[in-house]
Amino acid sequence: MGMRRTLAGEAGMTRTAFAKQVRVSFAKVAEYQRRGLVHFHAVIRLDGPEGSTDVPPSWADHNLLVRAIAPAVRRVTVRTPASGLGRWDLTWGDQLDIRPIVVDQGADGLSERAVASYIAKLALPRRCVEALREHRTQQARERETAGARWKENNLVFASLVGTPLDSHNVRRAFRKIVKDAGLPAKDWTPREMRHSLVSLLSDSGVPLEDIARLVGHSGTAVTEAVYRKQIRPVLLGGAEAMDRIFR
Template sequence: MGLRWESVDPEKREVRVWGQRQRVRGEAYEDAPQGRRRLQTLPLPGICVAPLRWQRMRQAAMKEDAREKWEETGYVFTTRTGRPVEPRNVHRSFTRVAKDAGIRVVRLHDARHGTATLLTSAGFPPRVVMEILGHSQIAVTMNVYTLVVQDTQREAVGHTDRLVRGRRGRS
């Protein structure tokens, strides 16, 4: 919700994460994500480029419709009048989209857990996953944000089984 157009570069396929927008005890504010005080540049998946371009066009149409009611904030995702989107409304939309797609409804933040788990089970090094998630310590990534996928457990045990059998055959 804190993503601004100035932080998105679709040509380079990069996004610069410098802050987050949230509401705590009724007060909206922007801050660096959980103790991180540095700018983080991340590669932007190709699948995100077209939707971001579509969002820019959609927002230009909303600005035209709103006329003098439009408030220029620079945010990528806004209300019809350019104001920042409320976190609870994002949650409602995310829940509706998940239900419409027939998938289990989870907390939006759980998408980070899912990303870490998918990248880890795809064989990407924990250090790479840590950098993508913006953690300062690898222990956070591995202990909090990854789940051991059962197929990966079976594969590891199967590999151990093959190693042990191979040694027995040599004796």
């Protein structure tokens, strides 16, 4: 809310008038560090009032964001809950890095792929976070069982004695999981999970461009060529949209 108010003020408009011409979208990731700092990363996008397919006015650009972000963050204060250390008012630090996201690799700024890859590393679905927490607990039990045989390598995924996993370890563990699920283990490989991800995202209506970034492709052509059986035809999506419109 504060960001939208500041943007409107920098544009010389009321919030209501600004909202009729520009839609503001955010993607936010907080990175907590052991030294007691929090790195907060935000992607801010300006579109026309109809959303991502609507071009914003020419004045709603990176320069407007630069003028608005600095005063907006200076007003942010978060009060911590009471504890043995008392209450603290957390404010933004001196490090404020504002850069545009660019399509042209030669331009000054961050590439779309770099930003997407970085956020993808930090922003995990809740189910993945829960699974990783369970895995950490299980790994602690394995470390205790291994005793002196455990080799600490600070790995998230390791063997039963802490050493790096090789392809044989991964395939063997994967076959056991597939078998326990009642599926024919010989017909499945770890790569099938990648195909399943593309299928699930496509069936859920995730845009092809977003799917391509998640699987690490520089464009949609490779995604369409490799996963053409998994990608739902655009015509199907159009037909379903027409059914909803004329229902």
